[in-house]
Every structure is written in C-alpha cells, then in structure tokens.
Amino acid sequence: xxxxxxxxxxxxxxxxxxxxxxxxxxxxxxxxxGSLFALLINSFYAIDDFxxxxxxxxxxxxxxxxxxPANREIFMRTAGMAAAVTIAxxxxxxxxxxxxxxxxxxxxxxxxVIAVTIPLWSSYLVRVYAWKLILAKEGxxxxxxxxxHLDGPLDWLLSLPGIGGSSLSLxxxxxxxxxxxxxxxYMIIPIQTALERVPASLLExxxxxxxxxxxxxxxxxxxxxxxxxxAGSIFTFSLTLGDFIVPLTLGNSxxxxxxxxxxxxxxxxxxxxxxAMTMGPVTIMIVYLLxxxxxxxxxxx
Amino acid sequence: xxxxxSTTAVRFNKVxxxxxxxxxxDQVDLDIQDGEFFSMLGPSGSGKTTCLRMIxxxxxxxxxxxxxxxxxxxxxxxxxxxxxxxxxxxxLFPHMNVGENIAYGLMVxxxxxxxxxxxxxxxxxxxxxxxxxxxxxxxxxxxxxQRVALARALINHPKVxxxxxxxxxxxxxxxxxxxxxxxxxxxxxxxxxxxxxxxQEEAITMSDRIAVFSQGGIEQxxxxxxxxxxxxxxxxxxxxxxxxxxxxxxxxxxxGSENTFSLRPEKIHLGAxxxxxxxxxxxxxxxxxxxxxxxxxxxxxxxxxxxxxxVVVEQNLKTTSMDVLSAxxxxxxxxxxxxxxxxxxx
Amino acid sequence: xxxxxSDTRPKASWGLKLAALGTLLFLHVPxxxxxxxxLTPDETTYTFPLPGFTLKWFAVAWGREDLWRSLKLSLQVAxxxxxxxxxxxxxxxxxxxxxxxxxxxxxxxxLVLPIALPGIVTxxxxxxxxxxxxxxxxxxxxxxxxxxFCVVVVYNNVLARFRRTSASMIEASMDLGANSFxxxxxxxxxxxxxxxxxxxxxAFALSFDEVIVTTFTAxxxxxxxxxxxxxLTRPRDRPVTNVVATFVVLITFIPIFLAQRLSxxxxxxxxxxx
Numbered sequence: 019x020x021x022x023x024x025x026x027x028x029x030x031x032x033x034x035x036x037x038x039x040x041x042x043x044x045x046x047x048x049x050x051x052g053s054l055f056a057l058l059i060n061s062f063y064a065i066d067d068f069x070x071x072x073x074x075x076x077x078x079x080x081x082x083x084x085x086x087p088a089n090r091e092i093f094m095r096t097a098g099m100a101a102a103v104t105i106a107x108x109x110x111x112x113x114x115x116x117x118x119x120x121x122x123x124x125x126x127x128x129x130x131v132i133a134v135t136i137p138l139w140s141s142y143l144v145r146v147y148a149w150k151l152i153l154a155k156e157g158x159x160x161x162x163x164x165x166x167h168l169d170g171p172l173d174w175l176l177s178l179p180g181i182g183g184s185s186l187s188l189x190x191x192x193x194x195x196x197x198x199x200x201x202x203x204y205m206i207i208p209i210q211t212a213l214e215r216v217p218a219s220l221l222e223x224x225x226x227x228x229x230x231x232x233x234x235x236x237x238x239x240x241x242x243x244x245x246x247x248x249a250g251s252i253f254t255f256s257l258t259l260g261d262f263i264v265p266l267t268l269g270n271s272x273x274x275x276x277x278x279x280x281x282x283x284x285x286x287x288x289x290x291x292x293x294a295m296t297m298g299p300v301t302i303m304i305v306y307l308l309x310x311x312x313x314x315x316x317x318x319x
Numbered sequence: 320x321x322x323x324x325s326t327t328a329v330r331f332n333k334v335x336x337x338x339x340x341x342x343x344x345d346q347v348d349l350d351i352q353d354g355e356f357f358s359m360l361g362p363s364g365s366g367k368t369t370c371l372r373m374i375x376x377x378x379x380x381x382x383x384x385x386x387x388x389x390x391x392x393x394x395x396x397x398x399x400x401x402x403x404x405x406x407x408x409x410x411l412f413p414h415m416n417v418g419e420n421i422a423y424g425l426m427v428x429x430x431x432x433x434x435x436x437x438x439x440x441x442x443x444x445x446x447x448x449x450x451x452x453x454x455x456x457x458x459x460x461x462x463x464x465q466r467v468a469l470a471r472a473l474i475n476h477p478k479v480x481x482x483x484x485x486x487x488x489x490x491x492x493x494x495x496x497x498x499x500x501x502x503x504x505x506x507x508x509x510x511x512x513x514x515x516x517x518x519q520e521e522a523i524t525m526s527d528r529i530a531v532f533s534q535g536g537i538e539q540x541x542x543x544x545x546x547x548x549x550x551x552x553x554x555x556x557x558x559x560x561x562x563x564x565x566x567x568x569x570x571x572x573x574x575g576s577e578n579t580f581s582l583r584p585e586k587i588h589l590g591a592x593x594x595x596x597x598x599x600x601x602x603x604x605x606x607x608x609x610x611x612x613x614x615x616x617x618x619x620x621x622x623x624x625x626x627x628x629x630v631v632v633e634q635n636l637k638t639t640s641m642d643v644l645s646a647x648x649x650x651x652x653x654x655x656x657x658x659x660x661x662x663x664x665x
Numbered sequence: 666x667x668x669x670x671s672d673t674r675p676k677a678s679w680g681l682k683l684a685a686l687g688t689l690l691f692l693h694v695p696x697x698x699x700x701x702x703x704l705t706p707d708e709t710t711y712t713f714p715l716p717g718f719t720l721k722w723f724a725v726a727w728g729r730e731d732l733w734r735s736l737k738l739s740l741q742v743a744x745x746x747x748x749x750x751x752x753x754x755x756x757x758x759x760x761x762x763x764x765x766x767x768x769x770x771x772x773x774x775x776l777v778l779p780i781a782l783p784g785i786v787t788x789x790x791x792x793x794x795x796x797x798x799x800x801x802x803x804x805x806x807x808x809x810x811x812x813x814f815c816v817v818v819v820y821n822n823v824l825a826r827f828r829r830t831s832a833s834m835i836e837a838s839m840d841l842g843a844n845s846f847x848x849x850x851x852x853x854x855x856x857x858x859x860x861x862x863x864x865x866x867x868a869f870a871l872s873f874d875e876v877i878v879t880t881f882t883a884x885x886x887x888x889x890x891x892x893x894x895x896x897l898t899r900p901r902d903r904p905v906t907n908v909v910a911t912f913v914v915l916i917t918f919i920p921i922f923l924a925q926r927l928s929x930x931x932x933x934x935x936x937x938x939x
Contacts, residue, residue, distance in 0.1 A: 020844055020846050020847075021398070021399070021844045023846075024396070024398075024844035024845040024846055025395075025396050025399065025844070027845060028396040028845060029394060029396070031763075031764065034763075035760055035763065035764050035766060038756045038757070038759050038760035038763070039756070039757070039760045039772075041752070041753055041756055042753040042754070042756050042757040042760075042772075042776070042816065043757075043772070043775075045749075045753055045812070045813075045816070046753075046775050046776060046813065046816065047775070049791075049794075049809060049813065050775075050778070050779060050787070050790075050813045051775070052794060053787075053790035053791045053793065053794035054786070054790045056790065056793045056794040056797050057786075057789060057790040057793045057794075060793050060797070110684075110687075110688050110691070111688065113681055113684035113685045113687075113688060114684070114685040114688040114689060116681065116685075117677055117681055117682065117684075117685035118685075121676070121677040121681070130689070131925075132922065132925045132926075133689060133692070133693065134692070135921075135925055136918065136921050136922060136925070137692055137693075139867055139870055139871060139917070139921045140870055140874065140914065140917040140918060140921050141696075141874050141910075141913055141914050141917055142874060142875075142876070143874055143876045143890050143893050143894060143897075143913075144696070144699065144874070144893070144910040144913050144914050145695065145696065146897065147699065147893060147896075147897060147906070147910050148695035148696055148698055148699050148910075149695060150711075150897060151698055151699065151702055151711045151907075152695060152698055154710070154711035156710050156711060156712045156713065157711045157712075157713050158698060158713040160713075161713045161714065199691065199692075199695065202688070202691070202692060203692070206688075252781075256781070256782070256783050257783060257784075259783055260782075260783020260784060260785040260786060260877075261783070261784075261785070261877075262785060262877070263876060263877065263894065263897070266897070266898055267897045267898060276783070276785045279785055279789060280785070280880070283789055283792060283881075289789075289792075289793055289796065292789055293789065293793060296783075296785060296786050296789055296790075299782075299783050299785075299786065300782065300786055303781075303782060303783070307781075375836075375840055376839075376840075377836050377839075377840075396839065396844075397836065397839040397840045398839050398840075398841075398842045398843055398844050402840075403840055403841065404836075404837070404840045406833045406836070406837060407833075408831055408833055410831055410833035410834045410836065410837035411837075412834060412837075412838075412851075412852060412855075413856070414855040414856060423838070423841050423843070423851070424841035424842045424843075426851075427838075427841065427842050427843040427844075427847045427851070428842055471841065472840075472841075475841065475842060
C-alpha cells in the first residue's frame with residue numbers, strides 16, 4: 019500500500035515539489051507578505067480627526083504628515099543614531115574579528131566564535147536591561163567614574179545639547195552605548211567571515227613585496243574586509259532604525275522612528291500614520307540593500 | 320548479435336534521455352544477456368552513466384523503453400526493480416555500521432532479524448570482511464568501503480548488479496586486486512554485472528562483452544577481443560588502446576584503398592623480417608623520430624614515406640635501454656601482416 | 666595540520682590582543698552584572714557597590730503567580746512556534762534542495778525577509794492585518810508572529826545539511842528496496858536529525874525572548890519578555906526582574922550553546938572523513 023503511494027509520487031516529481039512548497043509558501047506568502055501588504059494599504063488611508071476612526075479611502079494625507087518638521091526631525095535623529103552606531107561598531111568589532119580570523123589557534127577560535135554568536139541569538143531584552151543597571155545614576159559605571167575622578171568630564175558631556183541628558187541612563191549617549199553593545203555581534207561575524215577569506219599567501223606576498231605591516235594592513239586587509247563591514251552595517255543600521263525598546267528604556271521625550279510608530283499605533287490608535295512611518299525604514303533598508311549588493315557585501319553574509 | 324539460446328537480461332529499445340537541449344542518450348538499442356559481465360565504456364559525458372541510472376530507475380527515458388527480463392520497467396521506481404547498484408562514492412549510510420548497511424535491503428523488506436544476521440555474515444565472508452560488522456563506514460579504508468557497498472547490493476540477490484565506476488577511487492594496486500575479486504565474485508554468484516568505466520584496460524580485463532559509448536550513442540558492442548582487434552570506428556580504435564589511423568593516398572599505397580584503416584602499434588615489426596610468405600607482408604621504409612623507453616616495452620615514433628608518423632611498440636626482449644635510445648634518427652624498415660589491417664566502416 | 670599552521674600563523678601584537686579582549690569583555694561583562702544584582706538587598710535603586718548580599722529574591726520570584734503564568738505562556742508559544750518552524754522550514758529546504766525550479770532565490774529571500782527587515786515592520790504589519798480582519802488577539806496570534814521569523818532558522822540549518830549530504834545516499838536507499846517513506850525514516854531523517862535539533866533549539870531561543878513582534882501581536886497577554894519590558898519602562902519589581910533576567914539568560918543560553926556545538930562538531934567530522 020505504502021509502496022503504491024510512494025510510487026505514485028515518485029512518478030510525479032512536480033506534484034511532490036508543489037506539496038513541499040505549498041505550506042511554507044502559503045504561510046509566508048499569505049500571512050507575512052499579506053500583512054506587509056495590509057501595512058502598505060493602510061499607509062494610504064487616513065484617520066478621521068474627530069472620531070479617531072480609520073477612513074478606508076485612498077489618500078496621501080498621511081504621508082504628508084510624515085514630512086512635518088517634527089517627524090522629519092525624528093527621521094534625521096534616528097538615521098543619525100543608526101549611522102553613529104554603525105561606525106562605532108565597525109571600529110570596535112574590527113580588532114576582535116581580525117584576531118579571530120587571522121591569529122587565534124583553531125581551538126581558541128571555536129570558543130571565540132561561540133562567545134560572539136551566543137549574544138547574537140539570545141536575550142536581546144535582557145542585554146538591554148543589563149545597561150539599565152550599569153548606567154543608573156547610582157550604578158556601577160558612575161561608581162567607576164567616581165573612582166577615577168572623572169565626574170567633571172561626564173557632567174560636561176551630559177550638559178551638551180543634543181546628546182546630553184539628566185543622567186547616562188536617560189540620554190542619547192546612553193542609548194548610543196546600548197545600541198552599540200546590542201548589535202556588536204552582527205558586525206563582528208561578517209567582518210570575521212570576510213577576513214577569513216583573505217588567503218595567508220596574499221599577506222605573505224604583500225610583505226614579500228616589501229610592504230611594512232601597517233602598509234599591508236591598510237592596502238590589503240582593510241579593502242578586503244570592507245564587504246564584511248558593509249554586510250555588518252546592514253544589520254546594525256536596520257536594527258537601530260526599527261528599534262523602539264532602547265529609546266523607550268533609555269531615551270527622553272525626543273522620539274525615534276520605532277518609538278513613534280509604537281506610540282502612534284498604540285496610544286494614539288493611528289495605524290495609518292504608524293504604517294506610513296514604517297515605510298521610512300523599509301525604503302531606507304531597500305536602498306541600503308541595493309547599494310550593499312553593488313559593493314559585494316552579500317558574499318560576506 | 321542476440322543469442323537466442325540465452326535470455327535477455329536488459330533490453331534498451333530506442334532509448335533517449337534529454338536534459339533540456341542536451342541529448343545525453345540518443346536512440347540507444349542494446350541487449351545485455353543473463354549472466355554476463357557487461358561493461359559500458361566511454362569518456363565522461365558519453366551517456367554510459369545515464370544509461371546505468373536508467374536501468375537502476377534513478378532516471379527515466381525521455382523516449383523509448385527499457386526492459387528487464389521482458390518486463391517494461393521504464394517507469395518503475397528503483398525499489399520496484401530487482402536491480403542493485405554499487406555507487407561511485409559507495410553511498411554507505413554514515414549513521415549505520417557495516418552490518419546495518421549490508422542488512423538495509425533486508426530490513427526494509429521486513430526479513431526477520433535472525434535471517435538478516437545469517438545472511439550478513441555470509442556476505443561479509445564473500446567480500447572477505449568477516450568480523451567487520453560493528454565498524455562504522457568512516458573507520459574503513461576505501462577498498463573496504465567498496466566491499467561493503469558490494470555486499471550491501473548482493474545480499475538482495477538482484478538479477479542485475481550495476482557498478483558505477485566502483486574502482487575509480489582506489490589506487491592502482493588495489494584496483495587490480497579488486498578487478499580480479501569482482502570477476503571471481505561474479506562467477507560465484509552468477510548474476511549479470513553491468514559495469515560502467517572510462518578505463519579501457521579495466522573493461523578489457525573483466526568483461527565478457529563491452530559497449531563503447533560516445534556522444535550519447537553506442538559505437539560498438541562486442542567481446543574485448545573484437546573491440547580491440549576489430550574496432551568498428553576511428554573513435555573505438557583510438558579510445559580502446561592506441562591505433563595508427565591511416566587514410567588517403569598513403570592508405571591506398573599500403574592497403575589498396577583510400578578508406579581509413581587502423582593498425583595497432585604492436586603489430587608493426589621494426590627492422591626484422593616477418594616469418595610469413597612475402598605476399599602477406601606489407602613493408603615500408605621510415606626514419607625513427609622519437610624513442611620512449613618504457614621498461615617493459617619501447618615506443619617508437621617512425622615517419623614513413625608520405626610524411627605520416629606511425630607509433631610502433633616493441634617488447635624489450637633482448638634490447639637494453641642503451642641500444643634502444645641510440646635508434647633515434649636511424650633509417651628503419653617497418654613491416655606487418657596484411658591481416659592486421661583493420662578497415663574502418665563509414 | 667593544527668601544529669603546522671600555528672607555526673606559520675603570525676603573532677598578534679599586544680595592542681591587538683588587548684583590543685580583542687576588551688571587545689570580548691564588553692560583550693559579556695554586562696550580563697554578569699545582572700547575575701551579581703540578583704544578590705542585592707536593595708529594592709528601590711541599583712546602588713553599587715551592593716549594600717549587602719541576600720538570596721531571598723529567588724524565593725520571592727519563585728512565589729510569584731504572574732511570573733509562572735508568563736513563563737508558561739512563553740514556553741507554550743516557543744514550543745508551538747518551533748514545531749511550526751520545523752515543519753515549514755524543512756519542507757522549504759527539501760523543496761529547494763530537491764529540484765531546480767524557477768524562483769528558488771525568491772523563496773530564500775522571502776524566508777529571510779522577517780529577520781532582514783526591522784522587527785517593528787513585521788510587528789506592525791501583523792498588527793495591522795490582525796486589526797483589519799478583526800481577529801481577536803490570542804495565543805495563536807503570538808505564535809503566528811513568532812513562526813514567521815523562526816522558519817528561516819530551521820530552513821538555513823536543514824538546507825546546509827542537505828547540501829553536505831551525498832545525493833547518492835537517497836538513491837542507494839531506494840535502490841535497495843526502500844520506498845520514499847522508508848527512505849525518509851531510515852536515511853534522510855537520521856542524517857538531518859542534528860540539523861533539525863540545532864535549528865529547532867535556535868528557533869526556540871529566538872521565540873522565547875522575542876519582544877518586538879510580540880508587543881504587537883499579544884494584546885493583553887504577558888509573555889516573559891513582555892513582563893521584563895514592562896519593568897524596563899516602569900520598574901516596580903527591580904530585584905525580581907534581576908532574577909527573571911538571569912533565568913532567561915540561562916534558559917536561552919543552553920539551547921544556543923548546544924546548537925552551536927552541534928553545528929560546529931558535525932562540520933568537523935564532515936571534514937575529517939574527506
């Protein structure tokens with residue numbers, strides 16, 4: 019009996035393929051893409067100012083709202099933060115990635131890769147929470163700064179307009195540190211992968227040709243690591259753009275995109291505006307992905 | 320060609336297999352007899368492996384039909400055919416030990432445990448691996464894996480055993496040893512073996528009959544002797560062993576016809592006279608262009624009148640390397656028996 | 666091989682070593698600080714150095730009914746989402762591996778999209794669709810959201826394993842008389858088992874502490890991460906939060922660590938047999 023069923027399918031490979039593909043495609047196509055489509059549709063609706071109900075008619079009114087100075091400022095602030103986080107992550111990720119790829123012994127390498135990968139998968143929320151403890155006014159970082167008699171510079175830093183705040187745990191500086199921390203593994207791994215592909219012979223060739231270590235680094239290693247940096251930046255940039263947990267936890271009254279979306283759909287109940295707002299990160303990411311593909315970053319993913 | 324006194328094990332009836340635009344197998348007709356050791360010989364991409372895969376059932380013909388002992392199996396899945404395969408990469412199951420691998424066919428047919436154990440032991444005996452049942456495939460050498468793959472196929476008593484370049488991964492010594500063993504095992508179990516190889520020496524050593532494949536078609540089917548002595552085409556003459564191919568004006572002078580003929584290098588005598596009546600001997604003058612001393616024999620490249628180079632092989636019965644190497648540039652007389660001229664069809 | 670390559674490997678400078686170590690510490694010390702804070706007797710602030718040591722918060726957390734409910738919900742969601750991801754991800758991987766069909770790239774792209782786009786996009790999109798169709802929030806709305814981004818994890822793991830498995834093994838099984846079902850059970854399944862396990866554990870960990878998408882699909886329900894999130898914005902139970910955070914770290918650490926070991930060790934043996 020089973021043999022006959024098996025034979026029936028064996029003689030119809032296209033049917034089997036269809037049977038395999040239908041559930042995942044149905045799920046991802048209908049549920050996920052359908053939702054994205056609903057989101058897109060909603061961004062062309064608007065909310066009635068008096069009743070607060072969604073009017074299901076095509077309009078660009080909601081998109082116009084995005085370009086109010088207040089919202090434009092939100093976009094600029096978020097993109098600025100994402101850019102700063104990306105650059106900082108690239109800088110601090112590089113030494114570790116370089117060490118893992120080119121210097122660590124095979125045994126050590128296995129452990130280092132695990133040490134970098136675990137934070138990638140786990141406890142995003144808890145890792146944000148950790149910084150709530152660390153950055154608190156009475157917390158460990160303040161204690162440490164106190165110990166080093168650096169209170170003066172810290173106060174000066176916090177008094178700066180734009181990035182300062184009442185304490186580290188309620189300021190853009192604090193947010194910057196946390197974002198940098200949270201997305202760091204997403205930068206280390208692509209850079210390491212890219213550096214891994216630099217053959218040792220290439221480095222030897224460079225030094226054979228009389229290049230000093232620093233020259234080799236600048237002219238050989240950096241250019242080859244660049245696709246990895248771009249690949250990593252896709253994550254750090256995209257994740258920072260859409261995050262609302264960190265701004266809600268450590269931010270002040272100055273909104274970021276994710277936070278704005280969150281509050282528009284939640285307390286304000288304005289789904290069209292929230293939808294139109296998310297199209298911002300989506301567009302930025304699509305453009306970013308297209309540029310990244312040009313730069314060959316996808317090979318390093 | 321078909322011998323009516325024996326049964327046909329496998330019959331190809333105008334079988335074609337296309338992959339898109341590529342004609343991997345094109346209109347092949349072939350009969351393989353019960354109990355024979357049959358080789359499919361050809362370069363890679365000649366269609367021999369595709370033919371094997373269609374007998375096994377991994378591939379289905381685009382057109383034509385394949386019959387196993389009279390039954391049309393063209394559309395049957397592999398598990399409905401009484402045929403087993405020894406794969407090029409052995410395809411042993413890495414998560415099972417040797418015993419479990421060999422018993423697999425019996426296990427899926429729900430043969431009792433006791434029966435399985437008994438037959439696995441017999442098979443291990445047959446392939447000289449008694450006591451290896453508990454090992455994992457990864458603990459075995461290439462030659463041992465090869466034997467396990469063979470035992471795993473033979474335990475099912477298939478009517479036809481297919482072997483897809485099974486010796487390709489082994490080193491020369493082991494390969495020669497396995498050639499002898501395979502042949503012996505085939506004699507013992509009396510099953511039809513269909514052996515795919517690109518190694519003409521292997522095919523000649525082991526086979527009862529050989530089919531030479533080229534570009535999706537069969538060039539010639541015959542015994543090793545026929546294939547070697549009477550190649551049917553320039554391709555066969557060149558692929559199986561080395562041949563001198565002579566055509567045109569020179570051919571007319573030497574053989575009386577402008578049609579191409581082939582002549583094996585070892586049939587040509589260098590210098591010495593042939594013990595045959597002069598009318599059966601063809602002679603020609605030439606100059607030795609090159610000499611390659613190969614230990615067992617020496618290969619000469621001789622330019623004859625008409626500007627053609629002939630390859631001549633002489634066994635080193637009396638000569639030493641010193642004598643041989645000094646032959647370069649020397650004027651020589653070449654002669655061969657008229658019977659050794661093999662006119663090519665087409 | 667290892668001894669040989671270590672001879673030729675260049676030595677890292679002290680500066681590089683220090684910088685690498687610094688980054689490594691930066692990645693892991695903050696979590697250790699949470700562990701430390703589970704011991705603080707201080708209920709209202711995050712004072713450092715800790716004013717004393719106590720183990721009582723573990724008992725307090727143990728006695729909290731709401732935490733047990735959230736934990737149960739999170740475990741149930743993660744389990745069902747993982748099962749769904751295992752089925753859908755394996756089917757997609759099998760389809761992509763088996764045959765070359767038009768749009769294979771598109772399938773990979775579609776599956777990767779939920780983790781390539783910011784989580785908030787998936788979240789608000791699902792929220793919009795759920796709202797638009799007037800579906801009440803439920804256990805299942807959370808599961809549906811989680812499954813979208815868990816599928817790709819299983820898919821990637823299983824597809825990678827398929828690609829490392831010799832294709833002739835499946836043919837060999839059928840050749841020896843096993844039908845498709847027997848071949849799946851005796852040959853395919855044992856070979857992809859560790860990939861399924863690794864993918865499943867990663868999917869479980871991913872679902873277990875997901876908060877961004879969940880915020881939009883949970884309605885009034887509280888998963889464990891949502892509970893922690895509420896404590897982040899309006900801290901009421903600081904010491905209990907420390908305990909819960911520690912617990913979440915440990916419970917996700919184990920499957921992720923095992924999954925990493927599984928995938929690295931199986932690639933080691935793969936290389937060893939070649």
